[in-house]
Amino acid sequence: MSLSATTAPPSHVPPPPEDAPRRRGHLLNRLDLKYSPYLYIAPFFVLFGIFGLYPMLRTAWMSLHDWDMIGDRSFIGIDNYTELIADEYFWNALINTFGIFALSTVPQILLALFLANLLNRTLLRAKTFFRMAIFVPNVVSVAAVAIVFGMLFQREFGVVNWLLSFVGVDQVDWDGQRWSSWTAIATMVNWRWTGYNTLILLAGMQAIPKDLYEAASIDGAGPWRQFWQITIPMVRPTLIFVVILSTIGGMQLFTEPLLFGNGRIIGGDQREFQTLAMYMYEKGIENLNTAGYGAAVAWAIFMIIVLMSLLNFLLVRRSAK
Amino acid sequence: MNLTTRRTRLAAAALAAVVAVGGLAACGNDDDTPAEGEKPAKLVVDTFGEFGYEELVKQYEQQTGIKVELRKTAQLGDYRPKLVRYLATGRGAADVTALEEGILNEFKANPGNWVDLTPLVADHSKEYLPWKWELGKTPDGKLLGLPTDVGSLAVCYRKDLFQAAGLPTERDQVSALWPDWNSFHQTGQKYKQATGKGFVDSITAVSNGVLFQQGTDLFYDKENNIIADTSPAVKTAWETATSMADISAKASTWSQEWFGGFKQGTFAATFCPSWMLGIVQENSGEENKGKWDVAAVPAGGGNWGGSWLAVPEQSKFPKEAAKLAEFLTSATSQVEAFKAKGPLPTNLEALQNEAFLSYTNEYFSGAPTGKIFGEGVAKIEPVHLGPKHQAVKENALEPALRSFENGQASKQKAWEQFVKDAAIQGAF
Numbered sequence: 001m002s003l004s005a006t007t008a009p010p011s012h013v014p015p016p017p018e019d020a021p022r023r024r025g026h027l028l029n030r031l032d033l034k035y036s037p038y039l040y041i042a043p044f045f046v047l048f049g050i051f052g053l054y055p056m057l058r059t060a061w062m063s064l065h066d067w068d069m070i071g072d073r074s075f076i077g078i079d080n081y082t083e084l085i086a087d088e089y090f091w092n093a094l095i096n097t098f099g100i101f102a103l104s105t106v107p108q109i110l111l112a113l114f115l116a117n118l119l120n121r122t123l124l125r126a127k128t129f130f131r132m133a134i135f136v137p138n139v140v141s142v143a144a145v146a147i148v149f150g151m152l153f154q155r156e157f158g159v160v161n162w163l164l165s166f167v168g169v170d171q172v173d174w175d176g177q178r179w180s181s182w183t184a185i186a187t188m189v190n191w192r193w194t195g196y197n198t199l200i201l202l203a204g205m206q207a208i209p210k211d212l213y214e215a216a217s218i219d220g221a222g223p224w225r226q227f228w229q230i231t232i233p234m235v236r237p238t239l240i241f242v243v244i245l246s247t248i249g250g251m252q253l254f255t256e257p258l259l260f261g262n263g264r265i266i267g268g269d270q271r272e273f274q275t276l277a278m279y280m281y282e283k284g285i286e287n288l289n290t291a292g293y294g295a296a297v298a299w300a301i302f303m304i305i306v307l308m309s310l311l312n313f314l315l316v317r318r319s320a321k
Numbered sequence: 322m323n324l325t326t327r328r329t330r331l332a333a334a335a336l337a338a339v340v341a342v343g344g345l346a347a348c349g350n351d352d353d354t355p356a357e358g359e360k361p362a363k364l365v366v367d368t369f370g371e372f373g374y375e376e377l378v379k380q381y382e383q384q385t386g387i388k389v390e391l392r393k394t395a396q397l398g399d400y401r402p403k404l405v406r407y408l409a410t411g412r413g414a415a416d417v418t419a420l421e422e423g424i425l426n427e428f429k430a431n432p433g434n435w436v437d438l439t440p441l442v443a444d445h446s447k448e449y450l451p452w453k454w455e456l457g458k459t460p461d462g463k464l465l466g467l468p469t470d471v472g473s474l475a476v477c478y479r480k481d482l483f484q485a486a487g488l489p490t491e492r493d494q495v496s497a498l499w500p501d502w503n504s505f506h507q508t509g510q511k512y513k514q515a516t517g518k519g520f521v522d523s524i525t526a527v528s529n530g531v532l533f534q535q536g537t538d539l540f541y542d543k544e545n546n547i548i549a550d551t552s553p554a555v556k557t558a559w560e561t562a563t564s565m566a567d568i569s570a571k572a573s574t575w576s577q578e579w580f581g582g583f584k585q586g587t588f589a590a591t592f593c594p595s596w597m598l599g600i601v602q603e604n605s606g607e608e609n610k611g612k613w614d615v616a617a618v619p620a621g622g623g624n625w626g627g628s629w630l631a632v633p634e635q636s637k638f639p640k641e642a643a644k645l646a647e648f649l650t651s652a653t654s655q656v657e658a659f660k661a662k663g664p665l666p667t668n669l670e671a672l673q674n675e676a677f678l679s680y681t682n683e684y685f686s687g688a689p690t691g692k693i694f695g696e697g698v699a700k701i702e703p704v705h706l707g708p709k710h711q712a713v714k715e716n717a718l719e720p721a722l723r724s725f726e727n728g729q730a731s732k733q734k735a736w737e738q739f740v741k742d743a744a745i746q747g748a749f
Contacts, residue, residue, distance in 0.1 A: 071431040
């Protein structure tokens with residue numbers, strides 16, 4: 001990211017003065033140059049330490065205990081983790097999370113690429129309007145989105161079932177099956193995040209030098225070929241970023257499925273759409289006496305995100321070669 | 322702006338941020354324990370929903386000169402996590418804290434968090450509904466909470482829909498339609514034949530009603546062993562509820578279908594504790610005023626909800642807090658609160674009060690709700706709720722019932738699902 005790393009202009013250090021007060025000023029100036037950068041970055045690291053690192057380590061410590069949120073606690077080593085591996089509902093939540101993740105991320109990024117490419121056209125009118133408009137869903141509160149979509153996907157009076165009835169589809173009980181609940185939740189996620197990803201990809205596309213396209217045109221490459229052979233390879237770093245962000249978001253999916261299931265933490269009567277984050281909440285916060293187990297679920301989510309991000313990174317990087 | 326001043330300012334801003342963060346970490350060490358006998362300047366009361374304490378608190382302030390701060394949280398669902406945080410971190414809890422029936426048991430499991438009220442208040446053990454008083458005590462006899470209200474149970478029904486189906490509409494005749502659950506089912510079948518629509522909102526609402534009429538152990542025995550799979554009370558509720566699947570509108574309580582169903586008339590009857598009346602009214606809207614009425618619940622009795630006032634161990638003024646709780650739960654206060662916001666009294670004297678018994682509800686066709694619910698209160702059978710009662714009910718029993726109701730599982734499979742989940746949810 002060479003753009004953001006602008007170096008400060010060299011300060012014009014005056015010739016070393018002779019009298020004492022001036023020397024003092026010189027010393028302060030040197031101290032300033034040497035240590036103030038650390039002070040500038042300190043707020044982030046201090047805040048990260050308090051709100052990022054400390055909770056993480058504390059959660060790890062909790063996960064090694066049989067921990068009652070408002071009562072006793074005792075050290076039990078890795079028992080929570082061995083129990084987790086044999087826990088059917090944990091694997092169920094993992095499958096749900098990956099299912100919804102696949103249904104949301106893949107179409108979302110494809111659509112975002114397509115939209116970004118459209119918005120990048122030089123011929124498009126009212127560019128700023130469209131670029132702003134596409135971001136609007138992301139600004140809307142996630143709870144509001146989930147409630148509205150919950151109404152759209154209602155069984156009796158929902159708009160989606162009403163529209164489907166015109167093409168002869170029977171009333172769908174959206175939260176009654178895996179595929180239907182996953183689809184409904186993925187729709188919310190897609191609606192909310194496609195615009196965001198579009199803007200990031202658009203920024204990536206605008207950094208591509210125009211002469212590459214001109215040269216390709218002269219060589220006789222059409223728009224389609226230009227898209228595949230210039231745009232896609234050139235936005236690959238941005239694409240990695242978008243994929244990793246989506247992965248993190250997808251693994252932490254919580255509010256949409258929770259509100260879609262009327263706020264019930266088990267997400268569907270047979271846990272059809274309980275995600276990992278919901279399972280963590282069920283064990284760690286709703287059930288007061290299994291807080292330690294909830295912490296183990298939290299660490300499992302963390303490890304899965306790390307693994308997934310590495311995998312993404314390797315895949316996207318490998319396909320570059 | 323030249324470079325040096327800008328730099329100085331930035332440095333100052335950075336320093337300010339660091340100091341602010343450090344300050345955050347440093348503050349909060351205000352463990353100034355008051356001297357013995359010192360009078361508190363202020364007591365804090367935490368409630369959820371509507372307890373009707375606004376006027377009572379003012380009276381108390383005038384009588385004692387102690388300021389009382391009333392902290393209200395709209396929904397129990399938001400209230401519980403706050404309370405958990407206060408207890409887990411050991412700070413922030415109010416001096417007087419309301420505990421609802423469903424969450425009381427899990428907080429009872431750690432009695433160390435609460436003050437024993439027995440030495441702090443006069444002996445009121447004979448003044449309240451006996452079962453309600455007993456539930457406020459921990460297994461080892463510590464008095465954890467003073468009783469506030471109770472839900473009681475009635476049936477709210479739509480007169481216009483009953484009429485369209487050729488059923489009687491007058492509330493005494495409607496109550497006479499269902500002396501037991503079997504006749505409730507038959508009435509529902511008649512309604513379903515005439516209209517083709519669901520009669521009752523959901524089978525989970527039925528199971529909830531039946532469960533609390535049993536008057537025995539539910540998911541736990543007296544020693545708090547989980548007996549969900551063998552408990553006769555649970556089995557009765559299960560069988561009654563599953564038999565009603567054919568007359569259910571499949572709109573489970575608090576779901577989108579349920580909220581929408583009030584306006585759309587997808588069901589003609591639902592189960593109403595007294596606090597539910599406001600919710601029915603709000604969701605049905607002004608246009609349905611006078612269409613709802615209140616009748617007796619099948620088989621009589623039953624309860625849904627109700628609370629206690631407790632004093633957390635972290636309160637700095639346990640004596641004064643206990644006195645305030647005692648004041649708020651007295652007979653006169655309970656009648657005042659009922660008149661203000663409708664929570665049903667649990668104090669025996671309050672239940673005999675004239676103003677309480679003569680109260681009628683205009684929205685529900687002028688139904689004498691004071692009398693109806695007051696009579697219901699007397700029929701409530703005490704039940705034993707174990708430590709994880711709420712979790713077993715909400716995360717094991719009701720999902721299994723809905724799986725059956727929506728045709729996702731056979732009755733046998735649904736029961737197996739319940740037994741398995743009850744063991745997980747009920748462990749403590």
